[in-house]
Amino acid sequence: MIYAQILAGGKGTRMGHVPMPKQFLSLADKPILIHTIEKFVLERRFDAIIVVCPIDWLSHTNELIKKYIHDKRVQVVVGGSDRNDTLMKGIAFIRDHYGIHEDDILITHDAVRPFVTERIINDNIAAVLTHDAVDTVIPATDTIIQSTTTAVDAIPVRSTMYQGQTPQSFKISILVKAYDSLTAHQKASLTDACKIVLLAGYPVSRVRGEAFNIKITTPYDLRVATALIEERS
Numbered sequence: 359m360i361y362a363q364i365l366a367g368g369k370g371t372r373m374g375h376v377p378m379p380k381q382f383l384s385l386a387d388k389p390i391l392i393h394t395i396e397k398f399v400l401e402r403r404f405d406a407i408i409v410v411c412p413i414d415w416l417s418h419t420n421e422l423i424k425k426y427i428h429d430k431r432v433q434v435v436v437g438g439s440d441r442n443d444t445l446m447k448g449i450a451f452i453r454d455h456y457g458i459h460e461d462d463i464l465i466t467h468d469a470v471r472p473f474v475t476e477r478i479i480n481d482n483i484a485a486v487l488t489h490d491a492v493d494t495v496i497p498a499t500d501t502i503i504q505s506t507t508t509a510v511d512a513i514p515v516r517s518t519m520y521q522g523q524t525p526q527s528f529k530i531s532i533l534v535k536a537y538d539s540l541t542a543h544q545k546a547s548l549t550d551a552c553k554i555v556l557l558a559g560y561p562v563s564r565v566r567g568e569a570f571n572i573k574i575t576t577p578y579d580l581r582v583a584t585a586l587i588e589e590r591s
Contacts, residue, residue: 359405359406359456359459359462359463360403360404360405360462360463360465360483361404361405361406361407361408361452361462361463361464361465361530362398362401362404362406362407362408362464362465362466362467363407363408363409363410363445363448363449363464363465363466363467364391364394364395364398364407364408364409364410364467364469365410365437365441365444365445365448365466365467365468365469365524366379366381366391366409366410366411366412366419366437366469367410367411367412367437367438367441367444368380368381368412368441368469368470378415378418379412379415380470380574380575380580381394381411381469381470382415382418382419382422383574383580385472385574385580385583385584385587386584386587386588386591388426389422389426390469390470390472390574390583391409391419391422391469391470392422392423392426392427393472394467394468394469394470394471394472394474395407395409395423395426395427395432396426396427397472397474397475397476397479398465398467398479399427399429399431399432400476401476401479401480401483403483404431404465405431405456406431406433406452406456407429407431407432407433408433408435408448408451408452409423409432409433409434409435409469410434410435410436410437410444410445410447410448411434411435411436411437412436412437413436413437416434416436419434420434433451435447435448435451441548441549441551442537442545442548442551442554445466445551446537448464448466449464449530449533449534452464452530458530458531458534459531460529460531461529462529462530462531463483463486463487463527463528463529463530464527464528464529464530464533465479465482465483465486465525465527466524466525466526466527466528466551467524467525467526468524468573470573470574470575471523471524471571471572471573471574472574472583473568473570473571473572473583473586474524474525474571475568475571478494478525478565478566478567478568478571479525481494481565481566482494482525482527482565483527485527485563485565486527486528486529486563489561489562489563490528490529490532490555490560490561490562491526491527491528491529491532491533491552491555491560491561491562491563492525492526492527492528492562492563492564492565493522493526493552493562493563493564493565494522494523494524494525494526494564494565494566494567494571495520495521495522495523495564495565495566495567496520496521496523496566496567496568496569496571497517497519497520497521498516498519498520498521500516501513501516502514502516502519520564521567522550522552523567523571523573524573526550526551526552528551528555532555532560533551533554533555535558536554536555536557536558536560537554537558539558540554540557540558544557570586
């Protein structure tokens with residue numbers, strides 16, 4: 359089976375003084391989260407679309423989906439204490455309600471990347487059917503600096519550098535096995551789902567993202583997203 363998981367568990371602290379987590383803020387005529395879910399509802403191959411949200415916003419999320427989304431595949435689940443815990447909460451829901459089989463795949467996506475395209479989603483599905491894990495990336499346009507102090511440690515060759523986006527896609531059985539194999543210290547260092555499988559020794563393939571597939575994290579990002587929406591309409 360093919361599942362989508364929309365990661366909407368963040369609190370959005372970098373958005374500043376706003377009345378709600380960033381995924382619920384309005385973009386044009388509706389919440390950012392709804393724009394994102396709509397992109398996944400268009401893909402009929404998904405057997406279920408799992409939206410993982412903070413417990414305090416469970417009722418609000420259900421109300422939004424009832425108002426804007428009319429697709430029984432969309433189900434809301436309470437997230438965890440951090441991104442990785444939230445990811446695993448969604449997988450636990452799949453396990454408990456559908457069971458996890460060897461060939462099941464999961465397409466995970468940030469709730470605050472509403473400009474994901476049908477092409478990117480399709481490429482992720484196609485790639486993860488033949489690979490253990492897939493990351494969506496775009497080539498780095500700026501020079502990347504590595505630094506652990508105030509001094510520059512290294513400047514990698516830019517042509518080998520990419521910026522990670524989402525979706526990130528996995529064979530569920532591999533992702534669970536990889537996560538369970540990590541130490542508590544390794545889990546604490548995780549900021550990216552693909553790093554779970556890399557640390558466990560599994561390869562990660564890549565597909566091409568888009569520069570406009572931005573993550574809305576700051577007030578500036580929201581202004582850019584609003585301009586993109588206005589331009590398209």
